[in-house]
Amino acid sequence: MIYDRQRTALHAARPGAAILWAAALTLAVIVCPHPAALAVLCAGLPLLAWAAKVPRPVLLAAAFAIPFALIWVITNGLLVREGLTVVLRLGGVPPFGEIDVTAEALAQGGVLALRGMAALQIGLLASACVDPDRLLLGVRRIAPRAGLTGAVAMRLAPALADDGRRYADGLRCRADGGDLGGRERLLVMSATVGRAIDRADQVAAILELRGLRRSTPVAAPGARRAPWSRHDFALVTSALAVAALAVAGRLGGLVVFDPYPTFDAAPALPAVLWAAAILLVAGAPLLARRGTEPPR
């Protein structure tokens, strides 16, 4: 759970609106195959995160994704045998046979890597801004038990992580303790897993006492719907505009990119402008500073 309660429009909006906004951004990333546009989106997402006052997880995600992106590019170059512009001849490599690395395969690998990186950033931005409890409350309106199970599972995971940290501390602060070696780490892990059943047992008892097995139907939590805020409207409008821009860019040929057999790409400048427009439209609601206290 990386939710970070801040005062921004994204935090203040209802979870559905925020999720829709993030989904529209993801749609733009999916429909766009142009590397220049994707690069702009990847570079611009931390700016959106900064505007949402949660830059840290998004930047960490970007940093975390860079080595994987490189691996993706290299793997695609080695495994895909399409493209005509050979940049490296590796000769016969058993059991793969003759391997020629092409510029097109490398570029396509880069596109996939940029898409992955952008999707990861969007996911973490949404995780940091959407209150999981409010989200699960919404799920519980539709599927009460599923929503409650999700909420409990989300609580159980950090509780077990805390347990693990405490057990590690318990070993470290022995008089003959110290830094933990592999054996001690294994012991901590086995104790944490072993006691997870006790944790689950406790939670089950508490839930039963509070009426989980009740015979009466569960009340729809928060069925008294709150009115839409201007942040809700702004984010939904922004999401629709982003989605429209994304589809229009794709259908209008602004972000066309087909690497095989040789590069066939739309000019870079329109693609970059398209990506910048996506970021501007998506970022506009985040400029609001009034009424951004997340609801209680």
Add this chain to the structure above:
Amino acid sequence: MTAAAATTARPGTLAPLIRARGLELAYGTGGPVIRGLDLEIGEGEFVVVAGASGSGKSTLLGALCGLVPHTTGGTLAGELTVGPCDLRTDGPDAFGRLCGWVGQDPEAQLVLGTPRGEIALGPQLRGQAPGAVARAVEEAALALHVHTLLDRQPRTLSGGEQQRVAIAAALAQHPRVLVLDEPTSQLDPVGGEELISLLRRLHEEWGMTVVLAEHRLERCLSAATRVIALDEGRIAFDGAPADFCAWSAIDAPALATGVSRLLAPHGLASAAVTVRDARAALASHELLPPEPGLGGDVARLPPEQAAGARPDGATARPGLRSRLFGRSTGADPAVAVRGGWRELRDGAVLLRGVDLEVEPGEAVALMGRNGAGKSTLLRALAGLDELERGKVERAGRIALLLQRPADHLLHERVADELWDGVDLAAAGLDRVPGLLARHPSALSGGERQRLAALVVAGRQRPAVLCLDEPTRGLDRAARALLATQLAALRAQGTATIVATHDPEFAAEIADRVVLLAGGEVLADAPAREVLAGGWAFATEVARVLRGAGGAITLEQGTALLAPPPPVEGAESPDPAC
């Protein structure tokens, strides 16, 4: 009033709400934990359940909520009903409609991501309308003073705050019976008294039936209308708090409060329910010693009880203050922290320039409210957390016993935690049957605490042993054994630093008390000076005697009072209990 005559609801209460007939409860293949219990509790009573560890308190409370045996397993004989719910046929869901339950470990009871969700869960699951749910959350949060915490993550709350949220979650369901198992065990003295006051208010204003188990009886007797003492699963006493004080002082000194035992030699134990009554009784018998400034001083104590002398015969060592004034023993400190400053990334400051020095063999108690910085200081001393500023000088290894002893016992068998040649007798564990083959969780709280202390201290004697709330959930006998274990370590030169909310334990083991507040040292002085001179952190004996003679322990208080007149039929209580 003894068990034979006392199984009915108290006069002045409504019809019996809780009724047990020949109730027997057992876990697994062991013998019954509750044996043939006959009991009636009327609606609107405030019942304190007393008893040593293993006497069956938690089992009885669990049964009142349907948790035992339905979720814990075990066997049931006889009958127990709470209102229309029958333990033979109904489980926790049915009992939960009438009973709110608050257990020993509040963190384990918080299952959702925020206190707001936690408090709302019960009413939601019971099908209440959204408006009613919102009102229940608001009312419970205001009653428990947790309305400012509603949107925080449970893990960021202190133990006391978690306890309040757990009680609010129980109250939001508007239970007719509130069952609490050692609810003050995590709280500082002030927090504990506030909680008891709140329960008293709920009881008096809402007419709620409260059933509460506690080891620290002195905190809750004044609020109770009835006390039930259990001994090996049977009712040993059932009566009014004043009668309990008189009974326990003679017949069950292990359960008696310090004031009961202080007054018992004078035949006044029944006046030990509140400090006010105790003082009035002493005054009426002209036994009350003059207060400090009114002629009372330490010189009135016998020489062996005078300042600096401790019950175990050890001599108090000079504190930092005395060393600063040139009366140091000259020994290098076992551990010293200078200008210790610890802060969190979000800006919270936990320690603000703390200075502390502890000599080899010295025992220091750290006291203060929840969140004062006690645990943070211990973690910094043990090297678990780094200080932002300042430094820690250590003469050797520092061991730290964390708040939950189970955090140190990670193996499946006790034997795997130990080593060849371990001295189990020093920890009072040599007579625990089948110890080595048992799982650590199968030990009693006291046994687990002593085992953890043994494991943490390790094969080689540490320079310093730190203990974080070591008496939490322990009865008096277990606390005495732990004190003996610590004394043995001190005798070998190990310094001990104990963070505690238990003034009686601090008085028993500490040479010196360091009082922390907001991450700063408020006082660093000999135990007698701190524990006799204040109110919130004074021992019970000191509160009754208002610091006269600097008496903080039962022995010192007894010595201070005039020689008791002979009381017919009264036996002298065993001060060692």
